[in-house]
Amino acid sequence: MQIVSDIFERAVKGRTRTIExxxxxxxxxxxxxxxxxxxxxxxIGNGDDISIGEFSSSFLQIKFNNxxxxxxxxxxxxxxxxxxxxxxxxxxxxxxxxxxxxxxxYFIDSLPKIEGDSVSVTAYDKAIYGDVEFTSTAFFxxxxxxxxxxxxxxxxxxxxxxxxxxxxxxxQYYNNTEPMTIRGIIGRIAGCHxxxxxxxxxxxxxxxxxxxxxxxxxxxTLGTTxxxxxxxxxxxxxxxxVVGETESFQSGSTIKGETLYTNNPFATQxxxxxxxxxxxxxxxxxxxxxxxxxxHLSIGDRIGTETLVGSTWVNxxxxxxxxxxxxxxxxxxxxxxLKTTLSFTGGLSSTIESKGxxxxxxxxxxxxxxxxxxxxxxxxxxxxxxxxxxxxxxxEEGITVRRVDQFAKVILNADTFTMQTGDGAGNYTDALKFxxxxxxxxxxxxxxxxxxxxxxxxxxxxxxxQVGALPNGTFIPTLPSYIGSTKITNTDIETCxxxxxxxxxxxxxxxxxxxGTITGTVIxxxxxxxxxxxxxxxxKLLINKANGGSGIRxxxxxxxxxxxxxxxxxxxxxxxxxxxxYGGSVWINGSVALVRSSISTGxxxxxxxxxxxISINKTAxxxxxxxxxxxxxxxxxxxxxxxxxxxTWKVLAFI
Numbered sequence: 001m002q003i004v005s006d007i008f009e010r011a012v013k014g015r016t017r018t019i020e021x022x023x024x025x026x027x028x029x030x031x032x033x034x035x036x037x038x039x040x041x042x043x044i045g046n047g048d049d050i051s052i053g054e055f056s057s058s059f060l061q062i063k064f065n066n067x068x069x070x071x072x073x074x075x076x077x078x079x080x081x082x083x084x085x086x087x088x089x090x091x092x093x094x095x096x097x098x099x100x101x102x103x104x105x106y107f108i109d110s111l112p113k114i115e116g117d118s119v120s121v122t123a124y125d126k127a128i129y130g131d132v133e134f135t136s137t138a139f140f141x142x143x144x145x146x147x148x149x150x151x152x153x154x155x156x157x158x159x160x161x162x163x164x165x166x167x168x169x170x171x172q173y174y175n176n177t178e179p180m181t182i183r184g185i186i187g188r189i190a191g192c193h194x195x196x197x198x199x200x201x202x203x204x205x206x207x208x209x210x211x212x213x214x215x216x217x218x219x220x221t222l223g224t225t226x227x228x229x230x231x232x233x234x235x236x237x238x239x240x241x242v243v244g245e246t247e248s249f250q251s252g253s254t255i256k257g258e259t260l261y262t263n264n265p266f267a268t269q270x271x272x273x274x275x276x277x278x279x280x281x282x283x284x285x286x287x288x289x290x291x292x293x294x295x296h297l298s299i300g301d302r303i304g305t306e307t308l309v310g311s312t313w314v315n316x317x318x319x320x321x322x323x324x325x326x327x328x329x330x331x332x333x334x335x336x337x338l339k340t341t342l343s344f345t346g347g348l349s350s351t352i353e354s355k356g357x358x359x360x361x362x363x364x365x366x367x368x369x370x371x372x373x374x375x376x377x378x379x380x381x382x383x384x385x386x387x388x389x390x391x392x393x394x395x396e397e398g399i400t401v402r403r404v405d406q407f408a409k410v411i412l413n414a415d416t417f418t419m420q421t422g423d424g425a426g427n428y429t430d431a432l433k434f435x436x437x438x439x440x441x442x443x444x445x446x447x448x449x450x451x452x453x454x455x456x457x458x459x460x461x462x463x464x465x466q467v468g469a470l471p472n473g474t475f476i477p478t479l480p481s482y483i484g485s486t487k488i489t490n491t492d493i494e495t496c497x498x499x500x501x502x503x504x505x506x507x508x509x510x511x512x513x514x515x516g517t518i519t520g521t522v523i524x525x526x527x528x529x530x531x532x533x534x535x536x537x538x539x540k541l542l543i544n545k546a547n548g549g550s551g552i553r554x555x556x557x558x559x560x561x562x563x564x565x566x567x568x569x570x571x572x573x574x575x576x577x578x579x580x581x582y583g584g585s586v587w588i589n590g591s592v593a594l595v596r597s598s599i600s601t602g603x604x605x606x607x608x609x610x611x612x613x614i615s616i617n618k619t620a621x622x623x624x625x626x627x628x629x630x631x632x633x634x635x636x637x638x639x640x641x642x643x644x645x646x647x648t649w650k651v652l653a654f655i
């Protein structure tokens with residue numbers, strides 16, 4: 001109901017009232033002399049019964065006389081009617097006339113109908129701006145508030161204070177191949193909140209709720225009623241059935257005669273339960289009333305009515321005790337304005353229609369589109385706690401298949417095949433994806449093979465590190481990145497050649513070991529260890545003396561066996577031998593001291609195990625430190641020495 005002044009409210013209910021109207025077309029006021037009559041019709045619901053989820057348009061039919069002499073009536077032009085009432089019994093200080101009450105804004109929908117000097121036009125309120133299909137480029141699911149904001153902005157609707165969108169409501173799916181109109185979407189969103197949508201007389205989008213807690217905003221008494229018809233018994237709502245896209249939702253008593261039916265693809269069981277909590281116990285008396293007209297009443301308002309019930313005493317057959325009517329015979333009831341018609345033909349009147357099917361009509365209703373859909377759903381709908389899959393097709397993604405609980409989704413088009421896992425809240429991550437352009441699979445998860453094999457024919461096989469064939473924390477260098485004919489067990493590695501920068505281990509055994517650094521406790525070779533450059537020894541060089549001939553020998557690189565050039569070795573008795581092979585000499589630069597009992601004995605020949613000796617084979621050259629060398633040569637029976645190269649050999653000792 002529009003808020004009006006006390007002057008307006010008293011004047012509109014007066015037994016004798018004076019009315020004045022004005023019409024503004026495209027911003028220009030039309031003289032009342034050109035206005036013959038007009039009619040405004042408002043409606044919510046389907047017209048036959050109480051309903052929710054509708055967004056109906058109000059319309060204005062107006063007839064002018066000689067209007068073309070002052071203006072053109074163009075399609076799309078705005079038409080705004082106003083009305084006011086004269087206060088015939090004003091209080092002290094009050095004005096004679098009330099304020100002008102706006103009766104809405106309407107837009108000419110078609111060419112005027114001309115009959116002589118009379119011109120009739122039909123115009124609809126701003127709801128017709130929503131009669132365009134809405135195609136969404138967004139990804140669903142999406143919050144209902146977000147979609148509502150989008151469509152109201154596109155249509156240019158101003159949203160009123162009565163509109164309140166539940167922030168928890170989500171639209172799971174929207175079919176772009178069969179798009180709804182903006183008006184249809186707004187109506188369904190209103191239906192999810194137990195309401196219908198309307199454009200108010202102030203041009204604002206409002207929700208009209210079917211609320212069992214509503215109270216009457218006005219009373220139409222016997223004094224203002226022209227005709228009263230009771231259409232059906234009291235209509236009551238204790239049960240709700242919402243027909244969704246693929247299933248229906250029920251909440252309430254399950255009494256068919258007290259059921260409110262609605263069709264809403266956005267509905268869920270939670271939404272159905274919330275609707276029931278709002279409308280449960282809603283009652284009204286289906287009536288049709290013609291009365292003097294209160295233009296400040298709005299569609300969806302709840303009002304009180306009065307009618308006279310009774311008969312004369314002569315025609316009364318009941319006893320006094322059985323009469324239920326009051327002495328005055330006035331019966332009151334409450335109803336709701338589901339359809340109103342306000343007519344002005346010099347005077348003002350209005351008709352109210354509040355239809356509601358009787359219990360019998362709802363039990364044996366002729367099958368319509370909604371009933372057929374319910375009948376079909378009863379045999380095909382999927383039930384609670386059963387997972388089902390919805391298929392849709394869009395230009396953006398192609399074919400998508402999604403579980404209703406949002407835990408799985410598949411996308412299939414010419415570019416990609418993607419299987420996704422969801423969190424139940426509309427967020428998805430790729431589990432398996434194949435890109436037909438790049439020819440690549442991307443997989444997240446585990447692979448379990450229950451038999452079969454993997455063939456690497458005609459493809460590049462993976463490396464050991466790529467398939468996880470290495471212990472944790474180890475890797476194979478990029479080059480080389482393969483293992484040839486090699487046996488690897490828990491305890492052994494068997495191969496021909498191992499080439500590496502570093503080999504670390506307790507025991508390394510093999511025919512040939514080549515590398516930069518070899519670290520370990522024991523290096524064992526069955527034949528020869530070849531070092532091509534230098535050997536750096538940080539401590540002792542230990543040589544086994546178990547067999548005679550162990551020692552250090554110099555020969556051509558790679559030569560083995562008994563052929564050698566020179567050497568330092570031991571004989572079987574443990575004596576140290578210095579040998580210069582093939583007639584060469586042994587050069588000692590510095591002093592040679594033979595120590596026995598800590599006494600230096602000089603250079604001696606022969607001796608026993610208790611006496612250190614030097615055994616010389618062939619010739620020895622000893623540097624004396626004074627610039628001359630001492631040459632010593634050994635014969636079978638004596639030893640000779642000389643000083644310098646030009647000296648004379650002298651017998652040093654006989655053997």
